[in-house]
Amino acid sequence: MTEKTIELDLTDVDHRVGKPVGGGQLWDPCSTSDIRRWVMAMDYPNPLHWDQEFARESRYGGLVAPQSIAVALDYGHGAQPACVGRIPGSHLIFGGEEWWFYGCPVRPGDSLRQERRFHDYKVAETKFAGPTMFSRGDTAHRNQHGVLVARERSTAIRYLAAEAKKRGMYDNQLGAVKSWTAAELAAVDELRHEWLLSNRAGVSPHFDEVKVGDRLPRRVIGPHTIASFTTEYRAFLFNIWGTFHWTAPEGVDDPWINQDPGWTEGFGFDEDGARIDPRLRDGLYVGPSRGHIDADRAGEVGMARAYGYGATMGAWCTDYLAYWAGNDGLVRHTKADFRGPAFEGDVTYFDAEIVGKDTDSVWGVPLVQVKLRLTDQDGGLLVACTAEVELPY
Numbered sequence: 001m002t003e004k005t006i007e008l009d010l011t012d013v014d015h016r017v018g019k020p021v022g023g024g025q026l027w028d029p030c031s032t033s034d035i036r037r038w039v040m041a042m043d044y045p046n047p048l049h050w051d052q053e054f055a056r057e058s059r060y061g062g063l064v065a066p067q068s069i070a071v072a073l074d075y076g077h078g079a080q081p082a083c084v085g086r087i088p089g090s091h092l093i094f095g096g097e098e099w100w101f102y103g104c105p106v107r108p109g110d111s112l113r114q115e116r117r118f119h120d121y122k123v124a125e126t127k128f129a130g131p132t133m134f135s136r137g138d139t140a141h142r143n144q145h146g147v148l149v150a151r152e153r154s155t156a157i158r159y160l161a162a163e164a165k166k167r168g169m170y171d172n173q174l175g176a177v178k179s180w181t182a183a184e185l186a187a188v189d190e191l192r193h194e195w196l197l198s199n200r201a202g203v204s205p206h207f208d209e210v211k212v213g214d215r216l217p218r219r220v221i222g223p224h225t226i227a228s229f230t231t232e233y234r235a236f237l238f239n240i241w242g243t244f245h246w247t248a249p250e251g252v253d254d255p256w257i258n259q260d261p262g263w264t265e266g267f268g269f270d271e272d273g274a275r276i277d278p279r280l281r282d283g284l285y286v287g288p289s290r291g292h293i294d295a296d297r298a299g300e301v302g303m304a305r306a307y308g309y310g311a312t313m314g315a316w317c318t319d320y321l322a323y324w325a326g327n328d329g330l331v332r333h334t335k336a337d338f339r340g341p342a343f344e345g346d347v348t349y350f351d352a353e354i355v356g357k358d359t360d361s362v363w364g365v366p367l368v369q370v371k372l373r374l375t376d377q378d379g380g381l382l383v384a385c386t387a388e389v390e391l392p393y
Contacts (some may be wrong), residue, residue, distance in 0.1 A: 006130050006163055008123060009262075013085030013135075020249035021084055021116045021137070022257035024075025024160060024238055027112040027245060029144070032239060035065045038072045041235035042312070043194045043221055044319040044359055048327055056224070058202070066107040067322055067331055070099075070141045070150045072122060073112045075238045077086055077311035081116035081137025082156035088262040092288060093142040093257040094310020095155035096337040099318065101302035103330055106150045112149060115140040116249075118154065118256070128169045129159035129302060159263040164302025171304050176379070177345035180223060188220055188347055195219040204326030207357070207366040207391040214354045216324050216370070221316065222347030224308055226293050229344070232312045233284060233292065241278040263288050264301070308342035317372055317385045320350050328392045346376045358388075365390045 030050075037050045044066060047054040055063045071077050083092055106112065139152045169324050180188075198217040222228075238244050248255045260268060267288045274281030274359035283289035291298035295305045314336050321331045356369035367388045374383035 006160065006223035008087055008090070008131050008133055008160065010085070010087065010123075010133075013121065013133075016084050016118050016256055017120055018120055020252055020255070021081050021118050022246065022248040022255050023080040023116055024244035024258075025113060025247050026073060026075070026111070026237055026243055028036070028243065029109050030065060030069065030073055030106060032063055032108045034072070035063060035069065038069055038235045039066060039319075041231045042066075042315055042319055044068075044323070045200065046202065046319075046323055047200065048202060060105065060107075060327075061323060063071060063108060063110075064122065067101055067150070068318040068320055069106050070112060070152070071097075071235055071315055072309050072339055073357065074114055074139065074141065075244050077238075077309070078139060078152055078154040078314075079137075079156050079311070080114075081118055081139055081259055081277050081366070082135045082154045083158065084118040084132075084135070084137065084256045086260060086262040087133070087158055088145035089160050089264050090158050090262045090269065091161040091164070091264055091267065092261070093157045093303075094314075095157040095339055097155070097273040097314040098153040099314070099331075099334075099336045100151045101331055102148050102150065104143065104147045106143070111144045113144070115142070117383065121381070126159070127167070127265075129167065131160070158261075159302075161267075161301045165300055168304075171299075174304050174343065177305065177343075178223070191218060191220045194275055199239065199323050204328035204392055205324075207359075207368065207393050210357070210368055210391065212354055212356060216320075216350075216352040216354075216372075219320055219350035220341070220347055221350075224342050224347070224369050225344060226306055228263070228280070229286060229293050229306060229308055232309060233289065236311075239283060241274075241281065247328065266297075266300070267291075275357065278322050303341065304343070306344040310338050310341070312372065313338060313342065313348075313383050316350070316374070317383065317387070318347070318349075320352070320372070321370060321387050321389055324352075325389050325391060330364060330390040331387060332361075332365075332367060332390050333388040334385055335387070336383050338383055339381045342376070342382060349375050349377070351375070363388075366393065367391075 126132040184388040270280040281295040352372040372385040
């Protein structure tokens with residue numbers, strides 16, 4: 001094919017816009033181990049989520065999950081309603097997430113159920129892969145009582161894997177995996193430790209005390225490794241053998257549930273074989289996620305080397321803001337645009353500033369607006385995030 005003839009086949013996409021979609025639902029309620037595994041994988045130290053004695057003395061009276069747990073208790077970590085329709089020869093990466101949180105905590109024993117809808121899409125020409133689809137899907141997360149816990153709008157980036165591989169954008173931009181000196185690693189460890197201790201007691205800053213221009217404590221995660229990517233992947237509950245079942249929306253002709261999105265050769269699952277062999281449904285061995293820990297497979301979809309998960313970066317943002325807000329604060333809204341992945345060998349820095357205050361918000365509570373940026377060690381932008389955080393008076 002010449003560049004002029006390269007296009008995405010959207011014949012299975014257009015008629016699905018605006019319709020409810022199905023997908024996986026977890027069988028089991030959230031457990032204390034699920035919560036602890038999640039915060040451990042996210043490198044999130046708030047003892048409210050893992051230390052039973054600390055949590056008992058809090059206003060919650062026991063362990064509660066972090067706000068970011070909603071994505072861990074969802075099949076496909078939020079991408080399901082944004083990846084709708086078969087596009088032959090395609091691959092997908094996460095493009096961003098927007099979250100609204102309604103103040104209902106998730107506790108051990110709670111079950112989240114998801115209502116999903118394919119919202120819209122647009123196609124744009126990109127240097128990365130030529131014709132590229134930016135598709136959006138909506139998810140409502142409700143607990144077993146029907147109470148709304150959170151809403152999410154995810155953006156998926158779908159493209160032709162062969163074209164991205166041919167263009168090799170990241171091959172041209174990335175050098176070798178960084179070799180860190182002992183002094184550099186010591187500086188990273190020191191900064192990481194400072195942030196781990198920055199609000200361990202969960203004290204919330206008061207709305208009246210904070211000022212526009214105040215900066216939040218700096219955070220660092222990394223260096224990212226195959227081990228850290230694997231730890232993150234294993235914390236998403238749907239990745240465990242047999243944890244979910246397929247559901248379909250009622251009253252929809254030809255509903256999108258678990259059809260093949262058209263993954264390029266070698267990146268699909270074997271649903272029938274996985275009833276016998278767990279590796280045939282395990283994304284670290286097969287499927288569209290295998291490039292995250294396999295440099296050769298990453299190269300086949302244009303990513304140059306092993307790389308992190310978009311859903312993880314979104315959770316990092318929520319956890320970072322929640323830790324600063326303390327146990328009497330609440331992250332109400334985040335909008336995170338993912339500009340690039342966290343590659344193997346890199347570190348990720350978090351820098352945030354208060355850019356506004358609203359005493360009369362639409363939520364009926366005082367909010368501060370925060371601008372958050374995630375960058376790598378060279379200053380390359382990974383995530384641009386804006387957020388609204390509730391603080392007590």
